[in-house]
Amino acid sequence: MSVTRREFLMGCSAALAALAAGQVSQLIFADQVRAAGSDEMLVVVFLRGGCDGLSLLSPYDDPAYRQARGELALPLTGANAPLRIDPRNSSYSTSSFGLNGKMPQLKELYDGGRLALVHACGLDDDTRSHFDAMDYIERGTPGNKATGSGWITRHLQSSGEAAGLLPALASGSATPASLLGYGGAVAMNNPRSFGISTYGRYNRAEEGYPVLKVLEGFYPGTGVNSLDVAGKRTIETIKAIRAANPGAYTPRSGVSYPTGSFGDALQTVAQVVKLEQGLRIATVDFGGWDTHESQAQSDGNGYLPDRLGMLSQGLYAFYNDLVDYQGRLTVVVMSEFGRRLGRNASNGTDHGHGNVMLVLGGAVNGGRVYGAWPGLQDLDQGQDLRITTDFRVVLGEIITRRLGNRNLGAIFPGLTAQIYQPLGLVNGADPGPISWASASDPLEIQQSPNLPRRLYLPMTGKC
Amino acid sequence: MTLTRRQLFGSGAALAASAVAAQTLLSAPEPALAACQALPPASPTSVAMNRLSNGMRARDLAAFNALGATPDERYERWVEQQLDPAAIDDSECEQRIAATRLKIRYETVNQVRPLDLLGASTEQLWTRVSDSMLAWEERIRPYNEVRVATWIRAVYSRRQLFEVLVDFWHNHFNVRATSEGNIAATWPVYDRLIRTHALGNFRTFTEEVGKSTAMMLYLDNASNRAAGGEGGNENYARELFELHTLGSDNYLKFYDNRGLIEPVSYGEERFPRGYIDDDVYEASRCFTGWTIANGRDGRPNTGEFVFKSDWHDTYPKTVLAVRPMEGIAPAPNIAPRQAGLADGQQVFDLVCFHPGTARHLCTRLARRLIADDPPRRVIDAAVEVWMANRRAPDQIRQVLRTILLAPECRTTYGAKMRRPLEAIWAYLRATEAQLPSDEESVGGDATRGGYWGSLFYNADLTGHRLFGWDTPTGHPDTASYWANTNALLVRWNNYYNMAQSWGGNVQIDIIGQTNLNEPCAQIVERWANRLCGFPIASWIQRDLATFLAFGGDVNAPPRPTSRAPDWGAIEGVHDRVRAMVHLLAMSPDFNLR
Incomplete structure (x- = not known):
């Protein structure tokens, strides 16, 4: 027993020292609080599984594409023919480009100048592993999946105090790695049901919610562990939601979300936005993109086209549902990697590299495709679309020019001024010179190799 | 700048934590030490009951206490007993499974049926759903039966360690049962496969999983074939390397020249130190033709594994080959035109016997059985045993014995958080709850009586979805994932909801097990001991x-x-006692293990 106790004690003191160091760097961050952009909102939609960007925004008449894709190449005619767009980008003159035929809503947003596309974009790392790629992207440290915090966490920490009750929402059952280590994050499936169920007479306003009151004492939020912090956050959220008193959600008239978990998750975000609880950043997961098998039919129908249609319908509904907030809303859609140019023998596609990112919002310079198109002759590892734009460039521009946070070095350690060449995706100016100072918090950057996620220490009682 | 609590909180877990750190540095070290001393006490008893079992249960605790004179003696005998689950009489639990009824309702059908598909063969289950018009509820019925049986075993089985390990392996070789109708339809077979090999040999286990109907369909190897210039289907091969065996810590990505990959040694044997993308591609070629008999192309329609030789790529392949010397790429190590399954079986040998696989698996086991950040010494010891017994039929049992009997295992406590289902099962065990049996209708209402359906629905909302995790990683096994607002709130509410007729109709008689004539403090202490098995924090x-x-x-x-x-009504006191037990289940002490 003594061994363990001592180990824990050592673990505690080492961790506390580390935390103290983190505290110092936090103070430095706090002095750099940005001036503007305080009511801006960012929604990050992650397409999990590796969305096939070449079916989403397709070089549909490029002979190399048609030959490699065979039956999976988008049909040139018929109901599902690609929706041709004007890239307004000279590097895209090697072929025609079109959105998938199932995505007329995105075509409308693109033509209306609200949607920008960045092709041949993504994580500049060789990995073809879903889980490594997601970790690298969401922790914001390509090549390092053991980073103890997510990029959104570091953005929120380095941008000063969150004013509202609900600054960060993960619309779903749990928080993604991009919010790792952020105790202010709230994971929620549905605001309406976010309350305690227990014996009625001890759960009423008249007596001051006695059960909740005792529970609050259990989770002071000051212990050195994630359970304590999450418990406290849960109780705070219950109280905030109770005060806001959300009913069943009714989207704006005429808005039609797709049925299923993606549409539900978007509606949860929309409802929380309208509750006006200070939401600044939300994450939405949309899975099911790992199309190794039976991806689509030659007529352009099938599994992946349907999923792309759902994405298009969902984004369109969400954007129009939030018509009163569009001016301060940016939505970014990304995936861990694209899929291989060549079709496989199961009429699917295996893990690839470069992909397309979508940026939607009232302040987006849309109606353009950004980044350089590398073509389909010179492929990454001889098989996959190359990456010409690092995903951190896209996120970095939104973080600085919309969210008003110039601490890119802390948010994306390793990103340099040389890599970070903003594309002009969004309106707005930098809040000041970009700070490339990396986060020095050892908790954020270093971790025991045996511990894959955030530091966790045993329950420590009331501190 | 003044640090207010609010600012610190707003900045998140690390920062909330650092409030303590900063104050510690500025004032005195005592608060931090005091905090760490408030750990739940580690004892072999609470480790065995709360971490190696699904929680305290009076009967199992009494049996544990009868095993010897000292806690260590009891613990060691208990581990040995639990490592031989077949020798433990579990007839009471099996009788409960036999007596349980599960509702099925669709179109004009409304029945309660016994769990009579649990023992059916692949062919029986496959044939059962061959009618393409068969209702989805019938199609997934076998999976639902396994879910019910798993809950019953989790709560009542005396083979508690075995149930914990079955859950571990289900997550290690994760398949989402409802990702395809035919996977759900044959789920009892996959569950039996996991149970058969949970304490057996990893090499055998991995091949059997690879051939299983469930994995074949989930990771698409069923359609993996050699076809002209197009690649086969890499899905299974990639996860075999990354998740099932070597793990991504041994993933070296792309190498143009295998001669640059340095070797590692184990005794006389040499292995490349990790795998590259070419290993994935080449292994997927080795598995071409490994498929399912689905009635197409002359195959029988049984759902069983079958090797389709005309789909197999017969050219030579290179998988995890060791360079002959530095800078020189190795020749193909998988010969052309090998018969039948030889290519694939050679791949299984290469990945399962690799020392990187030993470390990956032993780390995962130790993470499950000891702590999120398991002690290095235990992992090292387990790796030794793993490697020395790679061909032994009870390899996994021997590795488990090493981990479980290590001092670090029985003296570490509270360094893991219960996942939602584990917490729910622990609550059911501690309160002597009676799980439901479905009814065809309630008060003439045919839409009611599906208690198990309600239980599953509510439990899934925690994010811990039994046999329902989407990706092949399985559920995360660390607190950093589970310590989130949704997973906490929904688990808290489950304790209450599942005892309601609309939420599962689980019978939990708190009042019948409470002496209301005892002082409040005494009642609390008794229930705290019931739920946690140790004196919980005095302030709680x-x-x-x-x-x-x-x-x-x-x-x-x-x-x-x-x-x-x-x-003035006594029912008020009853509700208060129940609410107090509900609060205990919501306490941090109960949620750690």
């Missing part, structure tokens, strides 16, 4: 006793309030 006990007294004396029995909320 104090808060609960104050709540139970509700304005009265904590050293007197609970009394109804004369005005609101009880209006």
